[in-house]
Structure formats: structure tokens, C-alpha cells
Amino acid sequence: MEDFIARLKRQDEAALNYMIDTYMPFLKGICQHILLKSCGRQAAEECLNDVFMTIWQRAKQFDGDAGDFRKWAGMVAKYKAIDSYRRHMKRLERESVTDDVRTAGISNNTEEMVLDKEARDEVLAGLHSLPEADRDLFLMKYFLGLPNAEIAESLGITVSAVDNRLYRGKRKLAALFGGKERFT
Numbered sequence: 462m463e464d465f466i467a468r469l470k471r472q473d474e475a476a477l478n479y480m481i482d483t484y485m486p487f488l489k490g491i492c493q494h495i496l497l498k499s500c501g502r503q504a505a506e507e508c509l510n511d512v513f514m515t516i517w518q519r520a521k522q523f524d525g526d527a528g529d530f531r532k533w534a535g536m537v538a539k540y541k542a543i544d545s546y547r548r549h550m551k552r553l554e555r556e557s558v559t560d561d562v563r564t565a566g567i568s569n570n571t572e573e574m575v576l577d578k579e580a581r582d583e584v585l586a587g588l589h590s591l592p593e594a595d596r597d598l599f600l601m602k603y604f605l606g607l608p609n610a611e612i613a614e615s616l617g618i619t620v621s622a623v624d625n626r627l628y629r630g631k632r633k634l635a636a637l638f639g640g641k642e643r644f645t
Contacts, residue, residue: 466530469520477517480534487531488512488538495542500549508545512538558600587634595630602627 468476489509496505515537523533588596598616601607602623609627613620 466520466523466527469517470523472517472520477513480516481513484531484534485509488534491535491538492542495539495546496549500546504545504549505542508542509538511545512541515541558604583638584634587637590637591630591633595626598623598626599630 465476465479469480489505492505492508492512493502496508512534516534519537523530525533588599591599594616598612601612601615602609607615609620609623613623616623
């Protein structure tokens, strides 16, 4: 077994095949436990592939014996699956907010509808220039209409941090739109 770890560190493909044959059920179980219900089978399989690739690329960082290798590989799988779950949930959340933004404020007047859509699209494009955390904050505040205290609680930051980030974000967007401020 010690030979296996040394060969894996040297990037020996036979060691990679041995690792896949030996640890596949264990690592697959971890990925599926975290991802199967919420993200689906394909996400769990992609995560498992990422786990093997990460172990292959970072094998030189491993320092321990065979028992430690199983634990280390399990931790790699656990954290890869958690990251995959978080990415999936954030994507779903963004898609939901985007759908809500698209359907909000529909008026009967065709001209108003076109202008509203153009304004929303322009603002959404501007929001993509902000960091992801600030973008989420703006969507919560200006598209979902949440109060700053509720935003702070959901993001785990202080109300003053929300105020400061909104202020800085509004300044960035105002500069992007040539001084026209769209948020009040």
C-alpha cells in the first residue's frame, strides 16, 4: 500500500487505476450522499471525477500512511461535493431571482413594457460587473425589496456592512451608467 502512495505521487497511471478500483465505492458514496437528492446523479458523477482528478493532482501534498490516505481522500470528496452543492444552489437561486425580475412590473402598455425591459436588462448587465456578493446584495435589496436588516441577517454580515456595500455598489453602477443613478 505504501508503494501505491509513492507511485501515485510520481503520477504513475497504474496507481491511478488502483486508486479508482479500490476507493471508487467509498468516494462515490460520499458524493452521492451529498449531491444525489438535490443535484442529481450527473452532478454526483461529475463530482466523483473531480475528486479523482484533485487527488491525482495533489497526491504530492499527501503525507501519511494508507489509513490516512483513505481519510484524506474522503475529505477531498466531502469538500468537493459540498462545493458542488453550493454552486448548484447559488445557480438555482440566481435563476429564480432572474425569472422574478423578468416577470415583475409587467404593464399593459407596450411602450412601457419595452422601456421597462430595456431598463431591467441594462441594470442586470451592470450588476454583472459587480462582484458576486455585491450582486446578490443588490438583487435582494432592489429586486426583491428586502430591508437591510433582513439582508444582513441572511448574509451573516452587519447592517452597516450592507449599507456600505450598497453605497459603493451604487457608485460603481452610477459611474458605469455615466452618472445616471437607477437606485434610490
